[in-house]
Every structure is written in structure tokens, then in C-alpha cells.
Amino acid sequence: MEFTSERRLDDDVLERGFTLGGIPGLLWTPTTASAPCPLVLLGHPGGLQRMYPRLLGRARHAVSGGFAAATIELPGGGDRPRMTAVDEARADLQRVLAAGERVDDGIVDRLVLPLVDAAVPEWRAALDALLALPGIGGPVGFSGGVIAIAVRLAVVEPRIAAALLFAGSYVPRAVLEEARRVTIPLLVLLQWDDTGNDRQMALDLFDAFGSEEKTLHANTGGHTGVPGFEGDDGDRFFARHLR
């Protein structure tokens, strides 16, 4: 892991850019912490620069709650090499949605599964590097992003102790099965009127999770309309489980 930039955003937050095996990432840490912080990994749909303002808002929430926050670019996202087959599947999905047709499982599988397979080892490698830094301890939370990536991470990565999932993207049927093996505490956000998502599938996914503590927060509004108070609820969820 090499740091490529460093700036103090205000008195309390230090933002550092880094690369890890050619993958760009961002790390936000409190400047005032006296002990190693728990870490919250910030998921996103790909495109760190485009997502930066929202990631920064979420990072500030995490840091003000006493956590470090970090994220890395997704495979095929931002300036990273495209994943052509995934791009084709995404274009197919958009055509189907625009035509008001039923989204078939094949498209969702082609869109999501290769991304999960490629991304999960990268996030685990990032976790190795981040947890080796002074000032960052455990436990680790995962927050938002492509829900299928979060589900796989929750199954395979024992260092992740709690996850705040955003049920805002299509989920392959195989991920429903994977969800039964998730046992960590979950807070699942669902935008009730998200036209680019399958509400019933999101509810089926929530039902499938094996976790003893799982909470669904569904709110009115579309994909990007998550109410501000959910940020506070997310802080409290992580405070309960990462402290």
C-alpha cells in the first residue's frame, strides 16, 4: 500500500489517497484518536471520483463516530480496465428496464457474479493492508455498495463483524443461497420506490439472511433518496457492534 496524497479536511479528519496493487483507494481517519479505531469499509457502485461527494459524507459520519473509513475502486470502475462482459450485461439490463420487460436471471448473473468474484479478494487484500496501519484496529464493518459483494464478504471474511447493506441492486439467485450463511448483525436499507431494483427480491434476500440480529429499514423514495436520518441510524448500528 502506497499513499499518494494526504490532506487534512478539517481539524478532525485526515484523508489519504493510496494505491494497492494498482487499485486506487481512499482512507479517512480521525486526527485525534488516542487508540486504534475500528474500521468501516465504504462500498459503492464503482467510480470513486463520481461517488466522492457521497463517500466523503459517509466517511465524515464514520469518523465522527470514532471510526476510520476506507474504500477502494471496484474492478471495471473509474480508470481501472473495463470489464467488458459486465458492461454488456449492464447495457442489457438498462434496455430491459427501459422497455418495461421482466429482468431475467441470466442478465443479473452476468452483471453481478463476475464483479463479486473479482472484487472480494481485492477488498480482503485491502483489509490486510489497512489493519496493518498504525491507528486502525478492528473490528471491521462493511457499509453499502453492491449488496452481492457485501454478502460474499460477510460469508468469507471473518474480520467483518457487522454490515449495513443497501438493497439497491439486483441480486443473483445464487446470492440468496449465500445469504443463508451470513450470521453477523445486519442493517439492511431498502428504498421502497427504487424503480431500478426488484423490491420483492430485496425482501426475499432480507428473509434469507441467517443472522440472528437483522433489521430492515425501508423508506419512501427512489434509489438516491435515502433520508438523512439513516446516516445517524447507521452510526448507531456500527457503534453497537464495533465498539
Place this chain on the structure above:
Amino acid sequence: MEFTSERRLDDDVLERGFTLGGIPGLLWTPTTASAPCPLVLLGHPGGLQRMYPRLLGRARHAVSGGFAAATIELPGGGDRPRMTAVDEARADLQRVLAAGERVDDGIVDRLVLPLVDAAVPEWRAALDALLALPGIGGPVGFSGGVIAIAVRLAVVEPRIAAALLFAGSYVPRAVLEEARRVTIPLLVLLQWDDTGNDRQMALDLFDAFGSEEKTLHANTGGHTGVPGFEGDDGDRFFARHLR
């Protein structure tokens, strides 16, 4: 409204029993408030004495948030005259559930609609009396209890500014239609594994509400297993809308 008892529970909470037209009720107020408090009405399934420990817990939450809290006995509940037809419908429902049969609309209508028709005018009369007391102002929130009563109150009672609903009882189809006319902010609690409830109907009801701000909190566990952190979430919901 006549007060029948008064005791100071601790330094901060005054509990008073009252009757209003023969209906018993309880009122909890902060002892230290300097200005009139917003009021939270505490719904329940009937049987004030049986429900007292849980009502008191919820009242303490409300008072610690700076609100007054009050409740009245339901028609047919506690020592009030039985509602024979409602009791029969309840027994029918329990038989059907025990036999694992489908709950038909007729039973639910017979169980819930007469209760709603009888209870709602009583809660409105209680509101008249409570808001006339020194130390209690508006706005008013409604919390929990029989969800069909809360829905009707939210439609007909303009003094209710926000409602925390517990989707923990069967809902007549007619109430789904009524729900479309609800426009106040809502927080709806659903226990995902409540075997004495119809989860799909609860989700349909959430979908039907006309409110621009509505949030569903679904948690694992049965009817009485609402996690403690939902009490805090409820406080914050009312703090957002009643202050």
C-alpha cells in the same frame, strides 16, 4: 376527566391514574418541564393492568425524551364491559391459527372493525381532555397498539402529527384503503417472525400508506421480541416530528 391516583415514580416522572366517562387511563408527565410538553398516546392491545410494565417502560422513554405520555383502556379491555362479538371473533382466529388454516377476511373484520369504531371516538375525547391540562401542549404522536385503531386516528384526527405503528395484528382489507388517506410521517415496526400475524399484509399496508415520509423497521423475532434499540429509534422519530 377525574384523577384517581398520583405517584411520583422517581425524581423525573409523575404518574397519574384518571377516569374519563368511566374509562380508566394513565398519564405520565415530566416533573421538571418548564413549557407545555408534546404528548405521545400509547396504544396497546387492551388490558391496562396486564400491559402496565411495558406501557411504563414506553412512558419512561417518552418522558425522558421531553414528552408527556398517556393511554386509556380499550373497549372490552381490562374491567370494561366485554365486547362479546369481538371476543368470539378472537376465539375463532385463535382456532384457525392453531389449526394452521388460512385466516379469512370475515374473521379479521369481525375482530377489528367494531373495536376501531368504538375506540377511536374515545381516544379523541381523551385527547380533548389531555390537551386541556396545564403542562401538556401539542403536537401529538400516537405509538403502538392495534394498528387499525392508529390508522383510523391518523386519518380522522388532525391533532396527531406523527405515528409509530406496530404492524403486529391482522388488518381488515378496508383498513388498507383507509391507509391511502394517511399523510402524516410514519415509523412502522414489523416483527419478521411473528407467527400470529400476516407478514405480507403488513408489507401491503406499509405500501398503501399515503405518507410522503414513511419508514419500515423490520426485525427478526416474534411478536414480543422488538429489540430494545427500537425504543431509542422511536424516541428520535418523535423528537424529529413533535418538537
